[in-house]
Amino acid sequence: MNILYDERVDGALPKVDKAALLAELQAQLPDLDILHRSEDLKPYECDGLSAYRTTPLLVVLPERIEQVETLLKLCHQRGVPVVARGAGTGLSGGALPLEQGILLVMARFNKILEVDPAGRFARVQPGVRNLAISQAAAPYELYYAPDPSSQIACSIGGNVAENAGGVHCLKYGLTVHNLLKVDILTVEGERMTLGSDALDSPGFDLLALFTGSEGMLGIVTEVTVKLLPKPQVAKVLLAAFDSVEKAGRAVGDIIAAGIIPGGLEMMDNLSIRAAEDFIHAGYPVDAEAILLCELDGVEADVHDDCARVSEVLKLAGATEVRLARDEAERVRFWAGRKNAFPAVGRISPDYYCMDGTIPRRELPGVLKGISDLSEQFGLRVANVFHAGDGNMHPLILFDANQPGELERAEDLGGKILELCVKVGGSITGEHGVGREKINQMCSQFNADELTLFHAVKAAFDPSGLLNPGKNIPTLHRCAEFGRMHIHNGQLPFPELERF
């Protein structure tokens, strides 16, 4: 079932008179950069989920918060939908535009406003790139911990909206754990501060609620993040296994030994080969699976932990355990993992990246299930896995030029996510629901839960103008999806009328 906005099941959108809106924006905001010609709008048709495109009504590129404030007030008065966009690296179509809506690009807000080493925080504008924060903090031996693989490009505003993670989040947490304060503009263009400069703030924890809300509850205008001292040393162990099950069990063994690695990643044979061809990281290409285990902290502890983890890995049946000899080799080991997506991109015309999470103990069964599905759909699947926190990124290989393959890849992806839900996991660990997983939300949540989500949305945005259609499906969509997609002979939402 198509994920593009469909007024029939996703709800009617306001009709907007483009020319009148443009004229009013130009009159009220004469210095605002507005794109309105179709050739200028084209680059903004999609985010990182490039299979889906919609031309926005208008694109605005503000440089001052006051412009955003005025814009939102105007859109609120006129009932114009607004879709926020950061750097557009999102993989779930969160920043996918609407034909009847304005795309509000926050990327020009790229200033680091303050780095306070003694207070261990940085105050930045929402368009600042994730990596730029750590670079600005580096002279003080501090850094911002969440490190999505897209960190050279993605914006901190987008990270807040997606609650982005990274390879180090088992130990250092997700975006939500590393924020102090977020300034937002509400749909009405009112300024509000969530969180504070202190470690907590009075009232409900709206900062936690807002983090990961995908641009549905407000527009991020400023972010204050926590900075951490850089670990003194980081060492990486690479362990090879002759079966993915053994590698999966080894992960549990490391944690049972009381060790929380800075990063713990797993790759299967197809990913290992693709990465090795691309990066020459020195991976053992005949291994069925490898684990990369990074241990960081104070030198003496890291030294001890390396010895402990090596022992655990060998006991778990690793065929080889290698400690990166020097910083250059450590960087190479990681480069292979961090470039796994583009590496897979080289061996297949297209790939589709999934983002399910599972309880780690379910890994062997889920990998088996994925390989069965892969055979059934006739499409190869490469697995890279944030093994420490149970976040899988199966990459489905396909060729969009072959008729029907994209649809097949999507169906296969949907099945993989349902498998994750079945074993107690989630359809998305860090990439968000956006439009991409809007149908699978119907598998993870029941009608009452979805209804409550809509109520939360309405508490912030009663007229539904912020990023309409994302994150939470309508019950109509779920009913329709259910009709086309019967699980185990059971219709989801049997109580609902079918459309």
Added chain:
Amino acid sequence: MSVIANDASAQLLDQVNQALAANTPLRIQGSGSKSFLGRQADGVLLDTREHRGIVSYDPTELVVTVRAGTPLTELEAALDAAGQMLPCEPPHFAEGATVGGMIAAGLSGPRRPWSGSVRDFVLGSRVITGQGKHLRFGGEVMKNVAGYDLSRLMAGSFGCLGVLTEVSLKVLPKPRLCTSLRLEIDLDRALLKLAEWGQQPVPISAASHDGKALYLRLEGGEGSVNAARERIGGEDLDPGYWNELREQRLAFFADPRPLWRLSLPNNTPALGLPGDQLVDWAGAQRWLKSDADAVTIRGIAIEVGGHATCFTAGATSNPFQPLSAPLLRYHRQLKAALDPQGIFNPGRMYSEV
């Protein structure tokens, strides 16, 4: 230790539905150990303690799922037996404190600035809502961004948004080595030192100052802890100090004047406060015993970017710091979304919520 398990969620749901039908407010209570905190809520008592027990715990997954009425001591004993812990060190304040009360009160102990708060460890929850539905949010996995994060929102909401029946928490292994020390330096110097150490990989996991000396706890591997212990110096401290601090049993807390909690930004200098103070969280949390009025105390906290909560029942009509107008409006709208009839602990946090 035997853990009593009993699923009483059906009874809890019944009681909520009856309250909805009769339109009468409920006063949600675990053991009532934190009833001194916040405003008094009127309503029929809803006692969660029959709904108890650990639902699932697999130490290698670092996740425990537990019913809300479970005594915190039972949960902690089960974790301890597996060499794990709740890193946020929630205070008990009384024998029977429950897991639900711990989440709803959202209070964290001395490790909080380094480990994270109660909400940081919440992964999922089951909640009875003001629509009379028993719903599930989040889950038992470390990462989950499907839908809005209602589980973390429940932390610190004092039962004003629903009845928490079950919660999944991230847990962590206990550190291999832990040592505590007392260093006789004044507060100004201690805060400077803490700011300096905060920028270095020094394995501090608790830091308090009582006006006379700095109290520090170091946690981690043998190498880092021993090196830091040597470098910082001072004399050995009985680690029981941290429990006494967390449970507010130090002599400081016996002072009859009202108790205030100031939550302040990192690196806030020593403040001249109208009363006696005890510094925790490396300066980010300061306890104050004072007869000064709320406006005066809050004025000082706000001036430096923080806020103040009164921890003594009846000392002020607004124990929680009042919200800005837009924030209050969104609090009310959110409350109306989750509890449209306003039956859960009405007025417990704010008279308008």
